[in-house]
Amino acid sequence: MTGPASPPSGPGSGSGSGREFAVSLIDARDPAVVGGKGASLGELTRAGVAVPPGFVVAVAAFTEAMTALDPDGALRAEVEALPSDDLDAIATVTARVRALITEAPLPDSVASAIAHAYVELGTGGGAEDILVLVNTEVAVRSSATVEDSAAASFAGLQDTYLGVVGLPSVHDHVCRCWASLYNDESVAYRRRLRLPEAGVSMAVVVQRMVAPRAAGVMFTRSPVTGDRSVVAIEATWGLGSALVSGDVTPDAFIVSKVTGEITTRRVASKIKIHRYRSNGPGVTVEDMPTSLRDVASLTDGEIRALAAIARQVEAHYGAPQDIEWALLDGGGSVDADADIAAAAAAERIVLLQSRPETVWAARERTPAGAAKPRPADHVLSLFGKPL
């Protein structure tokens, strides 16, 4: 497993007939083309934040594949005609659609664009060792074009396949992401809202796999109190999915953006660990080794490095962020100097996602106070307040 390298550069990557079907991350901009996740990872990449290198199978590829599969739109019209309350009918029809999508061969143009991008990812853009490419482990994730969070979750935003190895498997998992658009729940949801099936589309992000030592999420404001002066970090050993799925109570750390102090360290008893298997179905859930269970999954240097990156990302977007991150293995040397330790740790951090924080952003905020005619009036009103 290699660490994060600089992403494949734009020009020259994915060139040829299929260029529009595979977009390298550094060129991923328009959510309508690369989906929300793809656009966000592209922006992070361009902002100089380390993300695992990769490419996006663009919406156009999905469209191309669906056109080949359903040239006159009859299949999608059939889906659109399903009554939203007839779950049996939905289950029957969508199972057929999913099978078609996952079993039909990809159009040549799409398959070769993905192949080209995958080869480049494996070789870092050079052509030296073509054998490496077949062993490049990647993560394949759906990247919805609909940003509405409820719709996005039904649209299969959660679909993530880890440890995908080899071109046939990459092709296969891209198709599985597409097929997730036709999950029973997604279709039932669209039917309830009477959304046109013609507007349904998806991009797929393919990134070099990272095997994190620890991973988690972080918010550039407190998720509990909404405080914007802190970065709240949650972490566990291994894959962050253990935390997202609720299989572990994560370690929690709070860092002041102003003083840099780690004001809260809550080390949880982390009973499970998520690991991935190459081309395996999802992740495996294992018992946490006892030697790690009650040990903090991050050092102070790593906590500070994460907080610094969180602030950088927040400053880039100009709004509080909800960030998924991973920390790669790296010697684990303990440096007495806090700044050096943080700098060393920063080299090993990659971001998997950043999106705007929505919960507190949507809330009405009561101002903490307002200026008064004289400063002393603040004290006078304090003691004038009834109990």
Next chain:
Amino acid sequence: MTEPAGFPLPSQIADVPGAENWRSMYRYFTRFQPDDDKRFWFYNSMHFPEPMPAFDTITGEVPYQAIGANTARLFVFPTTLGIEHRIVNGRVYITANPVLDPAEIERRAAEFGPRAGYYFEHWDSLYEGWKDRLRALIAEIESISVPSLPEWEPAEVVFGAVGVAQNHYLQENFHRVLALYSKMWHHHTEMLMLGYGAYVVFFQFCQQAFPEISDQTVARMVAGIDVIMYRPDDELKRLAALAVELGVDDLFTEGCVAADVLSALESRGAAGAQWLEALGKARDPWFHVSSGDGFYHHHLSWNDDLTVPFTALPGYVAAARGGGIRPRPTEQLIADRERIASGYRELLATSDEQAAFDQMLGLCRLVFPFVEDHKFYCEHWFTTRFFQKVKAFGELLARSGVIAAADDVFHLHHTEVDEALADVSLAWAAGSPPLGSSHFPPIIAERKRMLKVLADWSPPPALGPVPEALNDPAVRMLWGITSERIAAWLNPDPDEVVGVAASSGIVEGIARVLHDVSEISSLRDGEILVVPVTAPSWAPVFAKIAAAVSDIGGAMSHAAIVAREYGMPAVVGCGDATKRIRTGDRVRVDGDRGTVRVLE
């Protein structure tokens, strides 16, 4: 133990076996009354972590009459009258008298506004005048003499037609000492309640705007850098540098004894004399700093017991020899303070909030010098002189045979001291022995015995019904009593001591519990200091320790400020840390959460 639903009622507190006679030490007006069961009381462990010797109850009686007068009668605080205190089994419980009737609050507010506003508007000049008044009080108490009761009066008393004999001044002078102590406390509270009020509004504003902000971070924005509470420690550093300069530094070795060093210096010629002269200058007033907060007679000052300064001096001397003592990085501290303040200011969402922030922070910094420095004038300088003077009366009583030793005077209430002085006065005049010599010694012996028994009692943190809402700003301001604190009291963790998070960081280490400043020489490098009070006089030992834990103190206490400057974790105001932690325990001090966990 199964946890009861609430706290016991005052009437349910049983006498501690073996000390059933504790009431004999305290005045009637400190007793719980039947109606007190209806109110919520909390144990003031912050100021009174030990059972009260009879004389020391004056440190409750006098401050509470001064504080209440200030809030209820002088400034007419709208929502707060005064504080009532009670003593049970030797411990001081208090409750605040709130004003609840909205019409009454409004009526009081009309008075309060102009009165408090006047002090804030003229704060600096009023503080200058205040310092003059305090210095005058100190000069006055220093000038009071204890009559020596000669065999007969000097002839000049007759030829000068003075007409008044010395025994008269026994009581007059003692009364003056008490009166000055009361005046000092009135001045102590004169500006303090308003000053704390400025802190409270800023703390509340910051907590509203930044719910995760720690009290210590708010305190860092407020803290002044040049305050006189640093002077005693600075004087020690200066003396250490001088010792090296004069070549007498060889005398300051680890574990050196003050008396031996002083006598050795006398045989060191001009250099020794020069150092002793510098020491003499530093001692008045800077060595009047108390090893406590002035609430117990046995919290001695550096001048009373040179152990603390002479424990710190060898370290400072070694530093001075090795290229000089690093001065406090005041510019850096000021820069940090400004960086933090502007960092939070920028995070505020609106310019109106920023303007409010500026006003409140400005007000805090205006009042800060008084709030920090008043302690030196009041709790240290004046109070050291006060207890010394009372002890001088004790010496006279001991010479007269009424009590066995001078310190025994502190086991008599001040009204009983007054009685004893009347007895001595009568006896001197009559030419007979005082009758107290058969009256007081057994009483004092019994009280000393009871205090030892009472020291082992674990007082409940609170008594009486828990109020539905407890947000009295005065109570929160002075004692940090909040609904959360009460909830924690009701569900204590046996291995965790909870206090105020005073200085950030987490450290594990071996605890050294020191009950008295005289034990300070047992402290080893890297230990965690656990003490009743981390008074400014302890500051010099901060260079040796890994963390500080105390029974008394808040986030704005001097010890907390010093700990933050040393960058060491500190948890203060724990109430019973010195009781629950033992020397040699391995403990984890969490200066972020304000907890100390006993690990083994």
